[in-house]
Amino acid sequence: MPGKAPVYKARFRKNSDGAVKASYKKIREEEAKPSGKTAARRNPIFDAEEQVTKARESVRTTAAARLKAPKDEPAKRTRQTAAAKKAAQPDGGKAAGNRTAPKRAAAGTTAAKKQTVSRENIKKPAGKKETPVSPVYKDEGAKKRPQKAPAGRAAAKKKTASLTRGEKKQMAVFRDRKRAVSRRPGPEVTLIALLTAVFECLGLLLGAANTQGGADTQTLMLLCGVVPLGLATSLLLPRVMPIDALVMALTNFLCGLGVVILYTVSPDRGVRQAMFYGVGTLAMIVVAAAVPRIRRWRGLTAVSMLLGIGALLLPLAFGEWQGGAKNWVSVPFFGSFQPSELVKLAIILAIAYSFSAHRTVLQMMPAILFAGACLALLMFQRDLGTALIYYMTTLVLFYVACGNVPLTILGLGGGAGAAVMGYRMFAHVKVRVAMWRNPWSDPLDKGYQIIQALLAIGSGGLFGVGLGQGTPDMIPAYYNDCIFAVICEQMGLVFGLLVLAVYVMLILRGGTIIARTRRSFDMLLGCGVLAMLAIQTLMIVGGVIKMIPLTGVTMPFLSYGGSSLLSCMAMIGVLHGISARAQEDLEEDILGA
Amino acid sequence: MSEAWYRVFSMIFGYLSAAMLAFIVLLAGRKMISDRNLWRRVHKGIPQAGSAGRLVVLSAGSRRLPAGREIFVPYEGTMGAAHSCDVHIPYRKVHLRSAFFWMEKGELHMTALHRDGFVVDDVPVEPGDEAILGDGAVLRVGELKMVLRLGGHTDMGREADVGPYVTTARRSSARRGHGEGIGAPGRGEIRREQKLRTKKKKDEEA
Numbered sequence: 001m002p003g004k005a006p007v008y009k010a011r012f013r014k015n016s017d018g019a020v021k022a023s024y025k026k027i028r029e030e031e032a033k034p035s036g037k038t039a040a041r042r043n044p045i046f047d048a049e050e051q052v053t054k055a056r057e058s059v060r061t062t063a064a065a066r067l068k069a070p071k072d073e074p075a076k077r078t079r080q081t082a083a084a085k086k087a088a089q090p091d092g093g094k095a096a097g098n099r100t101a102p103k104r105a106a107a108g109t110t111a112a113k114k115q116t117v118s119r120e121n122i123k124k125p126a127g128k129k130e131t132p133v134s135p136v137y138k139d140e141g142a143k144k145r146p147q148k149a150p151a152g153r154a155a156a157k158k159k160t161a162s163l164t165r166g167e168k169k170q171m172a173v174f175r176d177r178k179r180a181v182s183r184r185p186g187p188e189v190t191l192i193a194l195l196t197a198v199f200e201c202l203g204l205l206l207g208a209a210n211t212q213g214g215a216d217t218q219t220l221m222l223l224c225g226v227v228p229l230g231l232a233t234s235l236l237l238p239r240v241m242p243i244d245a246l247v248m249a250l251t252n253f254l255c256g257l258g259v260v261i262l263y264t265v266s267p268d269r270g271v272r273q274a275m276f277y278g279v280g281t282l283a284m285i286v287v288a289a290a291v292p293r294i295r296r297w298r299g300l301t302a303v304s305m306l307l308g309i310g311a312l313l314l315p316l317a318f319g320e321w322q323g324g325a326k327n328w329v330s331v332p333f334f335g336s337f338q339p340s341e342l343v344k345l346a347i348i349l350a351i352a353y354s355f356s357a358h359r360t361v362l363q364m365m366p367a368i369l370f371a372g373a374c375l376a377l378l379m380f381q382r383d384l385g386t387a388l389i390y391y392m393t394t395l396v397l398f399y400v401a402c403g404n405v406p407l408t409i410l411g412l413g414g415g416a417g418a419a420v421m422g423y424r425m426f427a428h429v430k431v432r433v434a435m436w437r438n439p440w441s442d443p444l445d446k447g448y449q450i451i452q453a454l455l456a457i458g459s460g461g462l463f464g465v466g467l468g469q470g471t472p473d474m475i476p477a478y479y480n481d482c483i484f485a486v487i488c489e490q491m492g493l494v495f496g497l498l499v500l501a502v503y504v505m506l507i508l509r510g511g512t513i514i515a516r517t518r519r520s521f522d523m524l525l526g527c528g529v530l531a532m533l534a535i536q537t538l539m540i541v542g543g544v545i546k547m548i549p550l551t552g553v554t555m556p557f558l559s560y561g562g563s564s565l566l567s568c569m570a571m572i573g574v575l576h577g578i579s580a581r582a583q584e585d586l587e588e589d590i591l592g593a
Numbered sequence: 594m595s596e597a598w599y600r601v602f603s604m605i606f607g608y609l610s611a612a613m614l615a616f617i618v619l620l621a622g623r624k625m626i627s628d629r630n631l632w633r634r635v636h637k638g639i640p641q642a643g644s645a646g647r648l649v650v651l652s653a654g655s656r657r658l659p660a661g662r663e664i665f666v667p668y669e670g671t672m673g674a675a676h677s678c679d680v681h682i683p684y685r686k687v688h689l690r691s692a693f694f695w696m697e698k699g700e701l702h703m704t705a706l707h708r709d710g711f712v713v714d715d716v717p718v719e720p721g722d723e724a725i726l727g728d729g730a731v732l733r734v735g736e737l738k739m740v741l742r743l744g745g746h747t748d749m750g751r752e753a754d755v756g757p758y759v760t761t762a763r764r765s766s767a768r769r770g771h772g773e774g775i776g777a778p779g780r781g782e783i784r785r786e787q788k789l790r791t792k793k794k795k796d797e798e799a
Contacts, residue, residue, distance in 0.1 A: 176634045191616075210599060463611060468603055495611045505625070
């Protein structure tokens, strides 16, 4: 509204009946501004509604038009906007010049009046066709007419420079929402994927030079398999499926590192690990696609519980003793696998479903009994490392689900009691604890592994002895339990700590994902996955550096082993599925907002 | 490749890979921070459980609540000046937990918990009253005036078919202070309100 506008001051008084009555006193007149705040101050109740509605509509229309209009059609949009403005003016746009009267002129500001210059006053360049002036350049007015529409970032800057504060804010909101629902991996993830690819290429070539004296067909096949797989899953898969790109990139880095290290120290194992990596990726994609689609988990939970118990019974019936535990099953034409690795998913699913659907301890009892049965079977198999992982995960999920501190402490106490019982019952547990306390008491037999692991970490120094150098084969189970010691020896302590930082980043990112979920089942499922990965990593790293007794568990994504990699990748798939569901919810909200 | 050259290359690779990994960790941290900020910015205007509509501030005497501000209204929750309320109204006359509301058959049902002077289309809402607000209902407290817009952004311009109305208290027994519903008033709260009402009635009669 152009011209002077009165400014009122509101006074509130209480009547005799207690009702509040407002009166308004005219205090001064000032230039009308289109700002919502000023409009509200001018007349706090009666004038604001109309002006705010108008301002909001204009902001919304302009911002939506700018976002929707294709980049290569600025002139067309300009003509339409200007024509519409002209038509909207009461005198057909004659008074305010041809068509470049900015909004501020309509609002009656002095600055805007100065900018209102008739285009008839400007000399046209001879021989050139008239270029329509876009309202986005209205700050320059008609004095400076662009010869051609500037492209790229400069154009965007000029456009935003001419917008009002409200329009800029609205544009920023639209931009943020577009970014939030975008499936592009982003520059950081792209860089991580490229760095991972470079690392894998250089590492595999160097490993080939160490073992075979140069790159051979096997190395080339590995290069053609592992590197594109990592790049495709980090950069292309997030565009196809709503998975978390950062989790994928970090997982790919860890898997790639495992393949490179294993290929350097034992080429056959490296090649097999690459195959497991491919199979694991496939499993991850299947799980990530299935989790957001499954709407009824009850039947699946019951089936997985039955299958889990059955799978844990297999080693007791057909298993072989390996390293003091009977947890491996051999399958003809397939090899051997560790059922306890695959049951990890079943236990997370059962506990998450039961704890999210039920609220009392009695209602949660089937899942607790299932976890107890799994622990008992693992105790019979003497696989105490995996039993500890299951137990800690169950306890973490119990605390997260119900927040019952006394019962959690009771559970911890029960675990401590079971540990003491295991220590007294099993001879190999006694040996492991004794070797943890003083490995030098039997340096050539029982304490050999831990001593060699410590020596390897020490001999690596800060930056390592070099890839393929050192004596990793001196450490028993160097490709499996003690892979962290091999990494520290070859690549150095700094690299080892950075690998742990990658794990921390992965867990933190997982925490962000589960914080965004809206269903308690999703949250508990993600929490179980993260707890399991974190506890497993902590246990094996702590065991290798002699912080806790060494237990025979694998380092997630790095250690050699198909069962372990498959279960870890499936768990990452669960995390992706949860992320996809959270993203779906966000998209719905943004569309509805 | 000779042994010496291999050693040199492997040492270089060690340094290079440590630098690359440090860069990867930094990039991951940067991505997480930028994502967190983006998420916060996006979620400033979006409630966690989806929005049933929005309250558009038409006029206000508070600089924290300028005209034109949109406050998203979820399907169920509490309304008040406290940050913990689902609908946070930073205005001095609004009580910390002023009302609770829920969507029912396409209308917003609101029960005032305090006498902070809510007026729905010029009808005052007393504590215990259940105001039924349709699309376009105007809510007023002191200088603060807000219009309720139900539905998605496409319904913004739609006029309300039926005007909003306020009924007297008709809370069912399920909501009578047994903890059902988010922000349901406690027994003491209801008793106090009843006492006040009785006293007021007696005064009027006298």
